[in-house]
Amino acid sequence: MSEIAYGRLGSKKRRTRMMNIITVVAVVFFAILAIFPIWWIFRTSLMTNAEIYRYPPALTPDKWLFSNYEKTLEIFKFWKYLWNTMVIIVPSCLAGTFTATLCGYAFARLRFRGKNLIWALCIGSMLLPAMVTLIPLYIGWTRGLGVSDSYWPLILPYFCGGGAFNIFLIRQFIMSIPRELDQAATIDGAGYFRILFSIIMPAIRPAMIVVALFIFIGLWNDLLQQMIYINSSDKYTIALGLTNFRGQLKSDWSMTMAATCLSFAPGVIFYLIGQRYFVEGITLTGLKN
């Protein structure tokens, strides 16, 4: 009896080991597939144009021509574009995260007249995709307020709660924190803002980081809004600069790929710094909704 059980256990163990080895091989294979486009773009950015068109193509450049980047930077004003992009992103992330937290706190914890109505309006706006309001907002900014060629239309919306989805996310997080914590603080004489800043905010840090990440990614990927609001080339962001650069240098692939790689870099660095928080935060977000 015990022998049979042992035998079955042994074969099961061997099978699981086998499966694990297959999984590792498959994961490595798919990881190479996933990273390959980035490698191909990077290797092209270091080649001469003659080398790019050679058949069969090489997996690595003969000489690592970092001088391509110097040449590219003469036309592709990367540092300026990066600065401009950050001028939009940094205040948006900070303000969006902060105001979303304020609103989320009010909805999760405070009692006030009209709460249900305002909450319903908030949820309702979540179902409204951003592109629906694009044209009237554009008209409002350019005709109504006379703002043109400015970053304000891109930044200012994030001072208004950072979007209903982010408010919703923060609210869900705050609701999962035991109320006893705030009540204890109330007994100790803490006001509502004190509770928010010294109890709630530290507890929902992962959610706040995710909100900042979502705002970052949204602005980082946006091209349409930047295209309609920004005209002059010295205000170009990375997205606009790269689109324009590609238009100018359609066939010079090594320089185009160098500009592409430069545009990749901030995202990768940003991710490597914040990796732990993003994964933790996104994980929680996925499960909370």
Next chain:
Amino acid sequence: METVNKLPKRRSRFYSSEARVAYICLIPAFLGLIFLTYLPLLGVLGISLTNWTGLKPPEFIGFENYIKLFTSDPYIKDSIITTIYFAVLSVIGSMIYSLFIAMMLNRKIPARSFFRAVFYIPYVLPAVAIYVGWSWLYEGNFGFFNYLLSEIGLNKIHFIADSSYVVPSLSLISVWLSGNLIVIFLAGLQNVPSVYHEAAEMDGANGWQRFRHITLPCMTPIIFYNLLMSLIANLQVVTPALALTNGGPGNSTRFLTYLMYDQAFVNYKIGYACATTLIIFAILSVFTIILFKTSNRWIYNEGGDDK
């Protein structure tokens, strides 16, 4: 709710310091809801009933824009089909890809966080750079994919410049970008109680049966969330058309949002573009409603607790 009732009643909920704090906290949201959401929504509705071009003052023309869109617009029908085609391909592809990768990453493998980073990284790169970079891989003569095709003896394909390949080619990029879905799926998989799997294994269920009857049902809420998010995002696709194809070749990537952009910001038919906007909104709503209506049929709700 119970705790609320137990607390002593305040003098008035309007003037209490609690309400005051709440209103202060909500000032940004008030402003946002009024000026960034509901007024602009009314604006779209209003402008869509005019012939405004931005030059002359608008004239009220009733539903003429809508009639024109449905009867004589040369682009809208193809645009709807293209957008839905792109969205469906992208959503199905990225759901399968990300669930598959997440399931592999959920097994005990070495350097799991490294691999997770590898699959996640495309998501943090700027979209324009991704499309420009991939346009080189897709290049018609010397691109990497054409090198592969010639190696296996097939004819070259102009992936981006051929109207029958461009949408699937762009969808493949969308699939590649689904790192966020992978991380969310992975979190969901880690939440599937392992006792279920152990019990099923005792009963002799094989790998597929366990996937079909344990993993999949437990994951349905997360599948729903990912499905909804990626469907809404993909139906609004516009960046590849703006950065890469300008709606072409022909009209094969004239996605709905690009069509709206073209009408409003290239041809200055603002009233007409607002009517298009509302049609896009209607299509998005239809998809969302279908998803929600059918969701209670396939979403498994453990213990029936509602959230």
